[in-house]
Amino acid sequence: MNHDDLHFWSRRAADWTRDYHAGLRDRPVRARTRPGDTAARLPATAPEAPEPIETIFADFETLVPDAMTHWQHPRFFAYFPANAAPASILAEQLTAAMAAQAMLWQTSPAATEIEQVMMRWLRDALGLAGHFTGTIHDSATTATLCAVLTMRERALGWRGLEAGLSGQARLRLYASRETHSSVDKAARLSGIGQDNLVKVATDPDDAQLSMDPQALDAAIRADKAAGLTPAGVILCVGGTSVGAIDRIRDCIAIARAHDLYTHVDAAWAGSAMICPEFRALWDGVDGADSIVFNPHKWLGAQFDCAVQFLANPAEQVRTLGLRPDYLQTLDQDEVTNFNEWTVPLGRRFRALKLWFLLRAYGLEGLRARIRNHVAWSRELADDIAALPGFEITTAPVLSLFTFRWHDDARTRDLLARINDDGRIYLTQTSHAGRFVIRLQVGQFDCTRDDVRCVLEVLKDLTRD
Numbered sequence: 262m263n264h265d266d267l268h269f270w271s272r273r274a275a276d277w278t279r280d281y282h283a284g285l286r287d288r289p290v291r292a293r294t295r296p297g298d299t300a301a302r303l304p305a306t307a308p309e310a311p312e313p314i315e316t317i318f319a320d321f322e323t324l325v326p327d328a329m330t331h332w333q334h335p336r337f338f339a340y341f342p343a344n345a346a347p348a349s350i351l352a353e354q355l356t357a358a359m360a361a362q363a364m365l366w367q368t369s370p371a372a373t374e375i376e377q378v379m380m381r382w383l384r385d386a387l388g389l390a391g392h393f394t395g396t397i398h399d400s401a402t403t404a405t406l407c408a409v410l411t412m413r414e415r416a417l418g419w420r421g422l423e424a425g426l427s428g429q430a431r432l433r434l435y436a437s438r439e440t441h442s443s444v445d446k447a448a449r450l451s452g453i454g455q456d457n458l459v460k461v462a463t464d465p466d467d468a469q470l471s472m473d474p475q476a477l478d479a480a481i482r483a484d485k486a487a488g489l490t491p492a493g494v495i496l497c498v499g500g501t502s503v504g505a506i507d508r509i510r511d512c513i514a515i516a517r518a519h520d521l522y523t524h525v526d527a528a529w530a531g532s533a534m535i536c537p538e539f540r541a542l543w544d545g546v547d548g549a550d551s552i553v554f555n556p557h558k559w560l561g562a563q564f565d566c567a568v569q570f571l572a573n574p575a576e577q578v579r580t581l582g583l584r585p586d587y588l589q590t591l592d593q594d595e596v597t598n599f600n601e602w603t604v605p606l607g608r609r610f611r612a613l614k615l616w617f618l619l620r621a622y623g624l625e626g627l628r629a630r631i632r633n634h635v636a637w638s639r640e641l642a643d644d645i646a647a648l649p650g651f652e653i654t655t656a657p658v659l660s661l662f663t664f665r666w667h668d669d670a671r672t673r674d675l676l677a678r679i680n681d682d683g684r685i686y687l688t689q690t691s692h693a694g695r696f697v698i699r700l701q702v703g704q705f706d707c708t709r710d711d712v713r714c715v716l717e718v719l720k721d722l723t724r725d
């Protein structure tokens with residue numbers, strides 16, 4: 262295959278893309294395939310001789326789409342969304358053509374500078390204070406790891422990087438039980454250790470399950486008294502299970518009083534902050550040292566695209582930056598080399614899809630979608646509450662709520678039947694010791710009718 266063939270097949274791929282998208286509502290949302298099915302249909306070894314692209318493309322069509330769960334399906338209500346707005350797909354195609362490497366300014370000047378401008382656009386769009394700058398990672402998991410590594414080094418006076426962790430003070434991190442498992446992973450990978458991630462109690466009187474700020478303060482004081490070294494606090498805005506929201510202002514005030522670094526995980530909910538009316542949910546966020554949100558979730562940027570805002574990037578760069586001779590850029594001292602802000606050296610040109618996305622829909626177009634999702638989700642929760650045997654177990658936080666039907670066993674069985682039915686796709690979590698069904702509205706092309714379809718499915722499947 263050469264570049265002329267690429268031109269021909271790219272057109273075929275464009276046709277396929279349009280037809281695929283147009284036909285999504287006719288497909289079951291979740292893949293109907295068993296473990297091993299796809300692998301069993303592939304040859305055991307790579308071909309020695311070239312094969313025609315025609316055959317490869319045909320095999321793609323027969324093997325792949327039916328064995329995929331369709332994240333762009335407008336009735337995907339599981340997990341959190343992973344959107345791919347058409348404008349962002351187009352940008353990704355162009356990025357792929359250039360195969361950009363955005364590790365240093367000089368290896369991709371436009372990528373670095375568009376990334377810097379996109380960080381300012383997004384900072385202002387989310388209503389964050391003007392001192393934040395930022396960078397784009399692959400995932401929120403990476404951003405959180407970067408923040409936790411910075412917490413570690415800051416607490417150790419930057420001694421861990423060279424001396425290692427043995428013989429150092431025992432560090433402590435604090436987060437509520439509602440934070441995402443990426444925080445546990447960061448505690449493990451940073452060498453701080455899972456045992457030193459203190460899961461601070463949530464406030465029993467808070468419907469949004471905030472970490473209890475007084476419990477945070479008490480935990481930090483107890484650790485100090487025991488000779489341990491607190492390093493940082495990780496807060497969540499829109500926890501993955503039921504959308505828990507820490508009281509950011511109160512928790513940051515306590516972290517600050519103890520000189521601790523703070524990282525706010527708003528991977529999903531951050532996109533909603535383009536709407537001013539939702540910003541009360543993270544009131545006080547301007548006091549954070551680090552904030553992550555994933556435009557690849559609700560905003561519409563194709564995966565992967567995780568934005569980290571930093572109040573003072575110098576601390577993270579001091580932790581992660583490394584400049585061997587072959588990466589010196591000699592005469593380019595004023596430029597930003599974004600690899601120094603993250604873990605990998607090679608970096609994708611992710612800013613291009615943000616540039617396309619923000620321009621092609623405008624902030625108003627993106628806000629309208631998110632507002633609709635929130636309104637439709639609330640409307641649906643009210644209607645589900647009125648169905649016999651159903652109970653809303655956690656009220657909508659933005660567009661996420663949970664519900665159950667009678668008891669654990671029947672809820673579990675209903676969920677299995679919903680997903681075998683295929684018209685919609687939902688997932689589960691546990692809340693207050695009970696099995697509950699999770700539902701979020703957030704797919705880019707989802708309509709009110711798609712959301713209303715949930716009610717039809719629930720009625721159909723609980724009729725007898």
Ligand SMILES: *Cc1c(COP(=O)(O)O)cnc(C)c1O
Pocket residue numbers: 341399400401402403441443497499500501526527528529555567
């Ligand atoms: C999705 C999610 C993550 C993990 O995001 P990745 O980008 O997949 O690493 C972390 N935290 C929260 C709150 C999330 O919703």
